[in-house]
Amino acid sequence: MMRELTYWQALQEALREAMTRDPTVFVMGEDIGEYGGAFGVTRGLLADFGPQRIRCTPISEAAIVGAAIGAAITGMRPVVEIMFMDFVTLAMDQLANHAAKLRYMYGPQVRVPLVVRTPAGGGRCYGATHSQSLEAWFLHVPGLKVVAPATPTDAKGLLAAAILDDNPVLCVEHKLLYATSGTVSADAPALPIGRAAVRRAGTDVSLVTYSYYVGVALEAAEQLAIGGIAAEVIDLRTLAPLDTETVLASVRKTGRLVCIEEGTRTGGVGAEVAARVAELAYEYLDAPIRRIAAADVPVPFSPPLEQADLPTREDIVLVVRELMERA
Amino acid sequence: MKSDLAAGDARRVLYQLVLIRGFEESVLKLVSDGSIRGTTHPYVGQEAVAVGACLALRADDWVISTHRGHGHLLAKGGDPNRLMAELFGKATGYGGGKGGTQHMADFAVGHLGSNGITGGGIPIGTGAALSAQMRGSGQVVVVFFGDGAANQGTFHESLNLAALWHLPVVYVCENNLYAMSTAVRDACAIEHIAERASAYGMPGVQVDGMNVFAVAAAVRTAVDRARAGRGPSLIECKTYRFLGHSKSDQRVYRSRDEESAWRARDPIPRLRATMLERGLASAAEIDAITREALAAVESAVEFARLSPFPEAQALTEGVFVEGTG
Numbered sequence: 001m002m003r004e005l006t007y008w009q010a011l012q013e014a015l016r017e018a019m020t021r022d023p024t025v026f027v028m029g030e031d032i033g034e035y036g037g038a039f040g041v042t043r044g045l046l047a048d049f050g051p052q053r054i055r056c057t058p059i060s061e062a063a064i065v066g067a068a069i070g071a072a073i074t075g076m077r078p079v080v081e082i083m084f085m086d087f088v089t090l091a092m093d094q095l096a097n098h099a100a101k102l103r104y105m106y107g108p109q110v111r112v113p114l115v116v117r118t119p120a121g122g123g124r125c126y127g128a129t130h131s132q133s134l135e136a137w138f139l140h141v142p143g144l145k146v147v148a149p150a151t152p153t154d155a156k157g158l159l160a161a162a163i164l165d166d167n168p169v170l171c172v173e174h175k176l177l178y179a180t181s182g183t184v185s186a187d188a189p190a191l192p193i194g195r196a197a198v199r200r201a202g203t204d205v206s207l208v209t210y211s212y213y214v215g216v217a218l219e220a221a222e223q224l225a226i227g228g229i230a231a232e233v234i235d236l237r238t239l240a241p242l243d244t245e246t247v248l249a250s251v252r253k254t255g256r257l258v259c260i261e262e263g264t265r266t267g268g269v270g271a272e273v274a275a276r277v278a279e280l281a282y283e284y285l286d287a288p289i290r291r292i293a294a295a296d297v298p299v300p301f302s303p304p305l306e307q308a309d310l311p312t313r314e315d316i317v318l319v320v321r322e323l324m325e326r327a
Numbered sequence: 328m329k330s331d332l333a334a335g336d337a338r339r340v341l342y343q344l345v346l347i348r349g350f351e352e353s354v355l356k357l358v359s360d361g362s363i364r365g366t367t368h369p370y371v372g373q374e375a376v377a378v379g380a381c382l383a384l385r386a387d388d389w390v391i392s393t394h395r396g397h398g399h400l401l402a403k404g405g406d407p408n409r410l411m412a413e414l415f416g417k418a419t420g421y422g423g424g425k426g427g428t429q430h431m432a433d434f435a436v437g438h439l440g441s442n443g444i445t446g447g448g449i450p451i452g453t454g455a456a457l458s459a460q461m462r463g464s465g466q467v468v469v470v471f472f473g474d475g476a477a478n479q480g481t482f483h484e485s486l487n488l489a490a491l492w493h494l495p496v497v498y499v500c501e502n503n504l505y506a507m508s509t510a511v512r513d514a515c516a517i518e519h520i521a522e523r524a525s526a527y528g529m530p531g532v533q534v535d536g537m538n539v540f541a542v543a544a545a546v547r548t549a550v551d552r553a554r555a556g557r558g559p560s561l562i563e564c565k566t567y568r569f570l571g572h573s574k575s576d577q578r579v580y581r582s583r584d585e586e587s588a589w590r591a592r593d594p595i596p597r598l599r600a601t602m603l604e605r606g607l608a609s610a611a612e613i614d615a616i617t618r619e620a621l622a623a624v625e626s627a628v629e630f631a632r633l634s635p636f637p638e639a640q641a642l643t644e645g646v647f648v649e650g651t652g
Contacts, residue, residue: 026461052461057488058484058487058488058491060484060485060487060488062450062480062481062484063450063453063481063484063485063487063488064450064488065450066447066449066450066451066453066454066481066485067450067451067453067454067457067485067488068454069450069451069454070391070439070450070451070452070453070454070455070456070457070458071454071455071457071458071461072454073439073440073451073455074389074439074454074455074458074459075458075462076457076458076461076462078454093444093447094447094450094451097443097444097447098442098444098447098451101430102432102440103645103646103647103648104422104425104645104646105422105425105426105427105430105431106421106422106426106430106431106432106440107421107422107423107425107426107432107645108645109432109433109434109435110432110434110440111648142646143646143647145647165648166648167647167648
């Protein structure tokens with residue numbers, strides 16, 4: 001059965017189904033009870049599952065994530081909500097030094113089935129500490145998986161997979177996606193973590209992106225098509241582990257790569273994708289690899305400045321046209 | 328010492344104290360001669376805390392340990408062979424040699440892991456207590472940490488959370504007076520860390536950390552309280568590490584007089600004297616227990632030396648649990 005669901009409803013459906021199926025699944029976070037979470041993902045869950053499993057916490061990100069790790073290694077399957085991705089800095093030690101490393105250091109006696117969900121991204125004039133896209137940091141910590149769904153179907157499927165996974169998974173959501181909607185199958189299985197999706201086929205250039213910018217890239221591809229340029233849009237869906245094969249297959253076909261992301265440019269997700277393509281498919285490239293990302297500055301508050309900082313459809317169109325003219 | 332001290336308890340305690348002391352002294356020699364690479368944080372002097380606290384626990388109760396953690400693992404019933412092999416970086420070690428001195432666990436004996444980040448284990452132990460509470464398992468968690476960790480945010484966040492949720496956890500602070508070289512008086516605005524408990528709404532007690540049975544009694548009270556669903560406690564054990572922070576520490580920040588005063592309170596000769604006085608064991612029996620414990624250390628060294636290093640392929644194995652999700 002297909003229904004129209006918003007992205008937040010799809011996430012909530014994944015939580016509900018997991019909690020109904022498995023009594024060890026529970027949710028922890030700030031203001032996730034009656035309030036329903038800062039972006040409403042958990043609204044209604046407290047009434048249905050009670051305060052033992054929908055646990056409102058004090059503002060203590062390190063303790064919340066640390067406690068979730070302790071619960072995870074002793075048989076529970078916690079799902080933590082970090083209210084804004086910027087606040088994950090406060091739990092960074094627990095994620096990077098503990099969640100990610102316990103299995104490797106302690107051996108196979110340990111499993112860390114932990115999920116941390118968090119909203120990233122700007123475009124809402126929240127300023128420098130409530131707008132960041134910090135997902136690239138987590139690619140540099142072996143032991144963590146990172147998913148970043150772009151659609152309601154992927155939101156449900158990837159969160160469901162994250163909860164089933166016996167490893168720590170960071171689920172990066174996007175503030176501008178919560179209200180978007182799409183058809184979601186009621187009985188869709190969990191999506192495999194680690195597989196990208198080709199959202200639009202094309203032969204001239206590969207636009208590799210994820211999360212909110214999948215939609216922006218698709219709009220840019222539409223506009224480019226009018227001018228006769230066939231852009232292929234790859235939605236990475238999972239950032240760690242990266243689906244290198246899908247990206248390489250696309251670049252071997254198109255010969256051009258543009259990496260698009262909302263995080264800052266230096267050391268970003270696009271930098272890693274670009275490096276892999278340069279190492280593994282250099283001979284297929286007909287033009288330099290290009291990255292489109294936020295400027296290397298904090299996200300500014302002032303609306304026109306924030307708009308100038310974040311990548312746009314026009315940026316993508318412009319860069320692709322430049323690449324095509326080189327040929 | 329408790330007047331109702333049983334002979335069996337005393338013998339077991341003596342064995343564990345000597346085992347940990349002997350193990351740590353052996354490790355120091357092995358680090359010095361290069362058999363063990365890296366560093367080590369010796370537990371010598373603090374043995375009464377680990378042994379006393381674990382004496383108050385059930386086998387299925389959990390502990391969380393620190394960077395100075397060999398004693399906690401041995402006191403909880405860990406295997407000296409696998410512990411020593413881990414220090415050697417051998418494949419037979421607790422983590423197959425990948426963890427090393429500060430990073431090992433033995434879930435089978437209720438040891439949920441030592442930890443190289445000061446204060447890093449405090450919220451993890453708190454979460455294990457949450458898990459015990461949610462599953463109704465009746466288990467209690469003892470979280471070991473030092474005076475240095477008591478100044479980390481994780482300490483404050485965790486104690487608040489545990490008190491708020493009445494979690495079955497006992498926070499055992501081993502105040503050995505120095506966080507590496509920094510004296511507790513230069514790092515902590517109050518004299519007794521136990522006094523912080525009142526800020527979180529839990530009992531806080533100070534105890535002689537050089538006395539196994541005083542530690543055990545305090546932890547038992549806290550464990551009973553936790554198991555009865557009445558929430559967490561903070562126990563500050565006043566103790567002392569007889570040696571430096573790690574292998575390279577020359578102890579320039581404290582006096583030899585201070586060290587001598589604390590060494591006079593060494594729990595091992597104190598226990599031997601008590602056992603003799605009370606007729607709990609003869610001098611010959613005490614010698615036998617001592618020899619037995621030191622023989623276990625010798626065996627552990629032998630086991631570690633003879634064990635193979637991990638194969639090269641182990642480097643990239645075991646980062647993730649495969650085949651889930």
